[in-house]
Amino acid sequence: MDNFKRINDTLGHGIGDVLLQSVAARLRAALHERSDYVLSRFGGDEFMMLIPDVSGSAEAKDFVERVVRAVSAPMKLQQHDVLVTPSVGIAIYPDSGKNADTLFKNADLAMFFSKRQGPGISTLFDLAMNTSALKRLTIEENLRNAVSNGELTLVFQPQFNLNNGCLDGLEALLRWRSIELEMVPVAEFIQVAEESGLIFSIGEWVLRAACSQAKAWLDAGMLLKRMAVNVSGRQLSQRQFPTLVRDILRETGLPAAVLEIEITETAIMDNDTWSNQVLAELRAIGVAIAIDDFGTGFSSFSRLREFPIDRLKIDRSFICNAHNSSDDRAIVVAIIAMAKTLQIEVVAEGVEEIAQMMLLQDEECTSAQGYLLGMPLPASETLQLLNRIRLSSDSSRSQRLLRLVLPSAVA
Ligand code: C2E
Ligand code: MG
Ligand code: MG
8 A cells, every 4th residue: 555654644644444445345345356365565655466367467466456455545534535556466377486485576566667657556567577677676675765864874985186185085985784684786786776756855964064064174184175975877967966066165164165075977968058058057066077987988178168067076987997907097097187188187097006107107197096005984083084184184295195105104
């Protein structure tokens, strides 16, 4: 039942109980001509009907249509007019499963697909709804409450200037420890969030959390030039996104110049006219713009001139082989040279080895980020890092550079 929880919450459990009884009665009435079915309720708002000897999917759908119609008719419960709709999943033996467990699981999966499409929909299981679809739906179900359950956190990865060894900024990276599913990789759940629209509330949470954290560190006397926040293409395509950014900056008190928005190259290429305008508005607020995963999105160099951007982040895939593949090295060198003519700064992503860092220094890449220089850290450990940097900020340039390569060399 699609809206049982809401009815229970607003009208009380007493009425919720009566509602469940009425729905059960309606289900029985809808199948009145048969005496051989099993009807059961399990879980708060779920019913299962087992109907033997169905001739095929046409007859099954026919049953289900009657059920949906019967349940969806308005009902009066102690003076309240109540409307409930069912989302139905259908599984038929043997096509949808050869044993009870599988049939049951697949009916459940089909039901999830129905729920996603809207209230009162029924869906017949088919094999395309495979386990990856189930995983995706489980992620979506759990992600729905991640913000309100306080399951999201940020970790922060440092970006260092390769010329003077100073901290250039931090990138905020999202982490989700779900109560149900434990750690879910960010790439996996961000995609689900984008497809389901949950990215809007999650993205807003990320932006607010990163800004207020940066402000707190500035207030504590830390040297923090930049807090970079990843923003998905869907957020960027929202007309009101710049207003949201302005509101969050005002609310948290973070100076706009400290905030940098990272957008992947593919996201910008996908909706260029719109994003051009949103990017321009963001820059008018004073926020910096970086293109993330640069080199993977096939943007032409000439188009790059049209975008109001401050920084390019060279994708990790080019950096990881730059020191031993001449092709990748050539790409990295070309990106750095092009950025220089356009007066855009460059951050190399995913620097893991000293050889990679030395190559980047030789090519005068502005800054670098990667496991060699610093892992993404939770807030408490980031504060320790910021503190160490603050205390050693008057050390010499060569000491700072040495510290990048050999963190243990300079305590
Ligand atoms: P990204 O923005 O390109 O972030 C860099 C990713 O590379 C991070 O993965 C980081 O942990 C990883 N990384 C950094 N240095 C190294 C290295 O030396 N070697 C290797 N192998 N990996 C390194 P993470 O945190 O798993 O994030 C993956 C992607 O998920 C991010 O890529 C970003 O596109 C997305 N993402 C993360 N947080 C957010 C968020 O708050 N909002 C949105 N929309 N997307 C996010
Ligand atoms: Mg990023
Ligand atoms: Mg990236």
